[in-house]
Amino acid sequence: xxxxxxxxxxxxxxxxxxxxxxxxxxxxxxxxxxxxxxxxxxxxxxxxxxxxxxxxxxxxxxxxxxxxxxxxxxxxxxxxxxxxxxxxxxxxxxxxxxxxxxxxxxxxxxxxxxxxxxxxxxxxxxxxxxxxxxxxxxxxxxxxxxxxxxxxxxxxxxxxxxxxxxxxxxxxxxxxxxxxxxxxxxxxxxxxxxxxxxxxxxxxxxxxxxxxxxxxxxxxxxxxxxxxxxxxxxxxxxxxxxxxxxxxxxxxxxxxxxxxxxxxxxxxxxxxxxxxxxxxxxxxxx
Amino acid sequence: xxxxxxxxxxxxxxxxxxxxxxxxxxxxxxxxxxxxxxxxxxxxxxxxxxxxxxxxxxxxxxxxxxxxxxxxxxxxxxxxxxxxxxxxxxxxxxxxxxxxxxxxxxxxxxxxxxxxxxxxxxxxxxxxxxxxxxxxxxxxxxxxxxxxxxxxxxxxxxxxxxxxxxxxxxxxxxxxxxxxxxxxxxxxxxxxxxxxxxxxxxxxxxxxxx
Numbered sequence: 001x002x003x004x005x006x007x008x009x010x011x012x013x014x015x016x017x018x019x020x021x022x023x024x025x026x027x028x029x030x031x032x033x034x035x036x037x038x039x040x041x042x043x044x045x046x047x048x049x050x051x052x053x054x055x056x057x058x059x060x061x062x063x064x065x066x067x068x069x070x071x072x073x074x075x076x077x078x079x080x081x082x083x084x085x086x087x088x089x090x091x092x093x094x095x096x097x098x099x100x101x102x103x104x105x106x107x108x109x110x111x112x113x114x115x116x117x118x119x120x121x122x123x124x125x126x127x128x129x130x131x132x133x134x135x136x137x138x139x140x141x142x143x144x145x146x147x148x149x150x151x152x153x154x155x156x157x158x159x160x161x162x163x164x165x166x167x168x169x170x171x172x173x174x175x176x177x178x179x180x181x182x183x184x185x186x187x188x189x190x191x192x193x194x195x196x197x198x199x200x201x202x203x204x205x206x207x208x209x210x211x212x213x214x215x216x217x218x219x220x221x222x223x224x225x226x227x228x229x230x231x232x233x234x235x236x237x238x239x240x241x242x243x244x245x246x247x248x249x250x251x252x253x254x255x256x257x258x259x260x261x262x263x264x265x266x267x268x269x270x271x272x273x274x275x276x277x278x279x280x281x282x283x284x285x286x
Numbered sequence: 287x288x289x290x291x292x293x294x295x296x297x298x299x300x301x302x303x304x305x306x307x308x309x310x311x312x313x314x315x316x317x318x319x320x321x322x323x324x325x326x327x328x329x330x331x332x333x334x335x336x337x338x339x340x341x342x343x344x345x346x347x348x349x350x351x352x353x354x355x356x357x358x359x360x361x362x363x364x365x366x367x368x369x370x371x372x373x374x375x376x377x378x379x380x381x382x383x384x385x386x387x388x389x390x391x392x393x394x395x396x397x398x399x400x401x402x403x404x405x406x407x408x409x410x411x412x413x414x415x416x417x418x419x420x421x422x423x424x425x426x427x428x429x430x431x432x433x434x435x436x437x438x439x440x441x442x443x444x445x446x447x448x449x450x451x452x453x454x455x456x457x458x459x460x461x462x463x464x465x466x467x468x469x470x471x472x473x474x475x476x477x478x479x480x481x482x483x484x485x486x487x488x489x490x491x492x493x494x495x496x
Contacts, residue, residue: 053355058358061358062362065365066365069368069369072373073372076377080379084383087379090383091383206470
């Protein structure tokens, strides 16, 4: 405390500085009405009986702050939840629509288009049995979170685009840095790819992140065959351009992105792994 | 009312916009400035979010500054900032989902933005609520200003658009004009930022000499 304190005797105003002010800013009293406060006198009003450096005070203070903040955050989160959930839902729906080559649907039309196109969001298991028929819309396959996808719980979207039946299968996997996921739309023959959509959480901008782009990456999947020629395994592959892979048919082959080998390897593994769970469904014809 | 907008208070608000700009002069908060300025829209949203958060965290810290135990003051400041950032990010998720996806982690990283901690420690701990509020708002807007300038240049030269609208006509492209892909890379943001700081300093130096 380098500065001295002066109290106005008329109104009690306290001035901090080296000398008393010429005039009291509150009651206009002259400098002579100011008296210097010594350290002992100044402590009384400042502390107000609370020792802000004490351990008890510190602990109680931090507890109160934490409780207040926790309640505040919980409240805001609850209030905004319906709105943000709706956004997440619309985002997911527009991704599914993108796989069906219904890209650039206006945000406000997504729900409507989705309701028109998707007939049922089924849940099937790896033996091809329908666990939930998804007739109640958004309750069954759509409600399954990516991390809950397992052999017993495989979401499958049955869609009608221009009068033709399409199937959309969600795929999830790991890219170079973080999660990648997407949707693969199949024609009614359960073999020909109708369209794909991939997106990612944190792939390298300008390289791996290009998997989200239609022209540069996703377009080439259209018309490719999912299964190998004899129909025994998932053969759809993403491999480097020019690399020869023994036994890989041209109809199953997609080109990887230059400079994003690890991300596109991730896409490749994701397709192999996730789609192979649907093998029974894919190979049985109704 | 006149006291609320006294000369000192106006200076507190306007200094960070120009002479004491957090990015151009104090060189704080650069990392997020590089990451979110590839287009104008995220730059604006990011700048406004930071302005709101600095203003209100300054206000809150200033209101409780006398009760904060000295030994845990940084933690208390962080808790307040973190709470505000979480609220802002939830609001963005609810009402501007696309932008919040675009900004991704950078909204959360506002917590560690040096501007915030700097202003809280240097200003809000020692000044009244109103001055602190103005100071926070001024610093946030000063940050936003630089972000928008860099974002404008990068979007215009990198994509030929502003706020998503194509402004460079197709005839230019037909004549052989090309978008500068470099502009969308973070490295160009650093160079542009350097140019902004250069222009800013050169201009202010000239003014001082007069």
